Amino acid sequence: xxxxxxxxxxxxxxxxxxxxxxxxxxxxxxxxxxxxxxxxxxxxxxxxxxxxxxxxxxxxxxxxxxxxxxxxxxxxxxxxxxxxxxxxxxxxxxxxxxxxxxxxxxxxxxxxxxxxxxxxxxxxxxxxxxxxxxxxxxxxxxxxxxxxxxxxxxxxxxxxxxxxxxxxxxxxxxxxxxxxxxxxxxxxxxxxxxxxxxxxxxxxxxxxxxxxxxxxxxx
Amino acid sequence: xxxxxxxxxxxxxxxxxxxxxxxxxxxxxxxxxxxxxxxxxxxxxxxxxxxxxxxxxxxxxxxxxxxxxxxxxxxxxxxxxxxxxxxxxxxxxxxxxxxxxxxxxxxxxxxxxxxxxxxxxxxxxxxxxxxxxxxxxxxxxxxxxxxxxxxxxxxxxxxxxxxxxxxxxxxxxxxxxxxxxxxxxxxxxxxxxxxxxxxxxxxxxxxxxxxxxxxxxxxxxxxxxxxxxxxxxxxxxxxxxx
Numbered sequence: 001x002x003x004x005x006x007x008x009x010x011x012x013x014x015x016x017x018x019x020x021x022x023x024x025x026x027x028x029x030x031x032x033x034x035x036x037x038x039x040x041x042x043x044x045x046x047x048x049x050x051x052x053x054x055x056x057x058x059x060x061x062x063x064x065x066x067x068x069x070x071x072x073x074x075x076x077x078x079x080x081x082x083x084x085x086x087x088x089x090x091x092x093x094x095x096x097x098x099x100x101x102x103x104x105x106x107x108x109x110x111x112x113x114x115x116x117x118x119x120x121x122x123x124x125x126x127x128x129x130x131x132x133x134x135x136x137x138x139x140x141x142x143x144x145x146x147x148x149x150x151x152x153x154x155x156x157x158x159x160x161x162x163x164x165x166x167x168x169x170x171x172x173x174x175x176x177x178x179x180x181x182x183x184x185x186x187x188x189x190x191x192x193x194x195x196x197x198x199x200x201x202x203x204x205x206x207x208x209x210x211x212x213x214x215x216x217x218x219x
Numbered sequence: 220x221x222x223x224x225x226x227x228x229x230x231x232x233x234x235x236x237x238x239x240x241x242x243x244x245x246x247x248x249x250x251x252x253x254x255x256x257x258x259x260x261x262x263x264x265x266x267x268x269x270x271x272x273x274x275x276x277x278x279x280x281x282x283x284x285x286x287x288x289x290x291x292x293x294x295x296x297x298x299x300x301x302x303x304x305x306x307x308x309x310x311x312x313x314x315x316x317x318x319x320x321x322x323x324x325x326x327x328x329x330x331x332x333x334x335x336x337x338x339x340x341x342x343x344x345x346x347x348x349x350x351x352x353x354x355x356x357x358x359x360x361x362x363x364x365x366x367x368x369x370x371x372x373x374x375x376x377x378x379x380x381x382x383x384x385x386x387x388x389x390x391x392x393x394x395x396x397x398x399x400x401x402x403x404x405x406x407x408x409x410x411x412x413x414x415x416x417x418x419x420x421x422x423x424x425x426x427x428x429x430x431x432x433x434x435x436x437x438x439x440x441x442x443x444x445x446x447x448x449x450x451x452x453x454x455x456x457x458x459x460x461x
Contacts, residue, residue, distance in 0.1 A: 046416045087351045090371065093332035097420030180451070 036107070037114025043101055044111070047094070053121040054166055059091035061169035065120030067153065070160040072112035075099050079108075082185035089181045091172070123166040131205075131212030139210040142200050151217040158190035163217040170211045174198050230406065230427060231382035232399040233313050238383065240309050247298040251291070313384075317397055320365040324356065328368070328375035328388040331417030333408060339441030347448040348441035354423040356408060359433035360400050368394040376412035379425055385411050400427040 044063075049055055052064025063071065077083040078099035084092030102108050143162070148154055151163030162170065176182035177198040183191025201207050229235055268274075277284060323344055325336035335356040339348025344367075350357075358364060368377050370388035378385045382398050408423040428436060 043416070085353050087327075087334040087353050090329060093334075093353065094330050094417065097331045097417045100420060 033110060034114050034117055037110035037112070037117075040102060040107055040111050041114050043098065047098075051121055052115060052118045054123060054169070056126055056166065056168045059094060059172075062121060062123045062164070062166050063115050064118035065164070066115055066160065067155065068109070068112040068116035069155050070153070071115045072108050073158070075102060075108045075112065076105075077185070077188060080187070082188045083182065083191065086181045086184065088179070089176060092182065120164050122164060125167055125215070127167045127171060127208070127211065129208045131208035131210070133209070133212040133216045136206075136209035136211065136213030139201060139206055140213045142197065143210070146197075151214055162214045165214070167211050167215055170214060171207060174201065174207050174211075227380045227406070228402075228404075229381060229383070230400055230402045230404065231379075231384065232401055233309070234381065234383040234401075236309050236312065240305055243305055244302055247302060251295055251298070314396070317365070317395065318363055318399075320397065321363045322359070323365040323367065324358070326356070326366050326368045326377055326388075327371060328377065328410065328414075329371040330373065330415045331410075331421035333377075333410075333421065333423040335423075337437070337440075339444060340437060348445045350437070350440040350444050354421075356423060356425045357433065357436060358400050358425065358427050359430055360403050360427050361430070362433075363397060363399045365395055365397050368396065373414050374412050375410050375414050378409045378411035379406070380409070381406040381425075387412060403427050403429055 047055055047058035047060035048063050049060075052062060054060050054062035074083065078092070078095050079102070081096065084094075084096035084099075086092060102111060146154055146157040146159035147162050148159070151161060153159050153161035173182065177191070177194045178201075180195060183193075183195045185191065201210060223238075226238060226241070229238060279285065279288075322338060322342055324338070325334075325344060327334040327336070333354055333356070335352050336344060337350040337352070337357055338344050339346065339350055341348060366377070366386075368386055368388045369392070370390045372390060374390070375388040376385055377388055379398070381404075382400070384396070384398055386394060386396050388394065405424055405426050408425050410418055410421045412418075414421075
């Protein structure tokens with residue numbers, strides 16, 4: 001019965017097309033090209049928006065222009081459960097399953113390359129609390145060792161750029177590191193380091209001050 | 220059971236009752252459906268166009284025609300009544316009756332994950348030794364559980380196919396239900412309510428253990444939970460809202 005079914009020319013042609021299309025997908029994914037990344041990024045637009053500006057309502061940070069090494073690392077961390085599997089990490093628990101849509105390293109690289117190619121967008125201020133950037137600069141001295149004096153990031157230290165990141169996301173990340181909601185996954189040495197580093201921020205006021213300083217970087 | 224080969228294994232006290240209801244509904248619906256199909260197609264064949272025979276126009280208002288419709292209604296209505304009575308009985312047992320609990324578990328749904336909070340050694344929720352797991356529900360065989368179902372964001376549905384259990388999770392409400400696992404094993408938990416783009420990617424697992432194995436698991440995990448709690452309370456922190 002199945003022999004006859006597959007002998008039918010329409011079904012044969014459909015199967016041949018499907019195999020051909022699958023082959024094309026694999027080939028472009030291996031190249032890690034921007035076209036493949038843009039195609040895959042369509043799924044991310046639901047939360048991170050088409051221009052990568054992020055959306056605080058969806059708990060999705062701005063990612064446009066983030067370096068590809070960082071995006072790729074985070075995609076891998078989410079997919080393997082190193083990040084995003086803590087019961088109180090609401091945003092992470094959303095990202096954990098979504099990262100698993102990318103089923104190969106080539107696809108992760110392609111999306112990371114596309115995100116890096118996007119034009120960074122300066123996010124609007126969302127936090128109501130007004131921090132003191134001058135005081136925050138003092139606290140930031142510790143951060144600058146890895147994240148850079150201008151918040152430009154440092155791949156060698158595994159530190160992403162901070163300048164241009166949404167204020168709400170910076171606050172959320174620092175709070176998660178402090179509460180050990182983020183950075184506790186096995187195989188996340190940089191996360192563990194961040195848990196220790198945020199300990200230098202004594203209270204909520206210090207956090208808001210340092211965020212005010214970070215937001216002033218790149219002005 | 221007629222549908223045994225088509226349905227997942229059964230692993231709760233009420234799963235067999237629901238399967239039996241499936242069977243009764245399948246039988247009682249298939250019977251009139253088969254008769255109707257037989258008559259429909261045989262009449263099409265029997266009264267097909269023939270040379271020299273003109274079609275007869277029937278308004279269907281005369282008693283000798285109407286009686287075939289009326290008579291068919293009686294068994295269909297009787298079958299409906301049987302289904303309603305049986306379904307109400309099963310519904311009452313599964314959804315309305317709440318047998319006394321031996322343990323309980325919190326089930327928290329969110330886009331797109333499940334968080335399960337199990338009681339620790341004290342078998343009481345809301346204490347320091349509670350065991351929190353993401354996408355893993357651990358239960359003990361032959362123990363009657365109450366579950367407290369919540370949603371953090373949108374509508375979800377807590378579905379455990381081997382239990383034949385489905386319950387909507389509604390933001391702002393804590394919905395109580397129950398189940399009693401009857402066999403050990405590991406099975407799927409799924410969200411059965413479209414809840415956003417990651418809906419298809421929020422599966423979890425239920426791990427049904429024997430009493431001794433479950434007791435060991437609780438002992439180990441509640442000790443870890445207590446240790447974490449001690450560490451956290453020594454450094455009081457405001458938990459992030461995002």
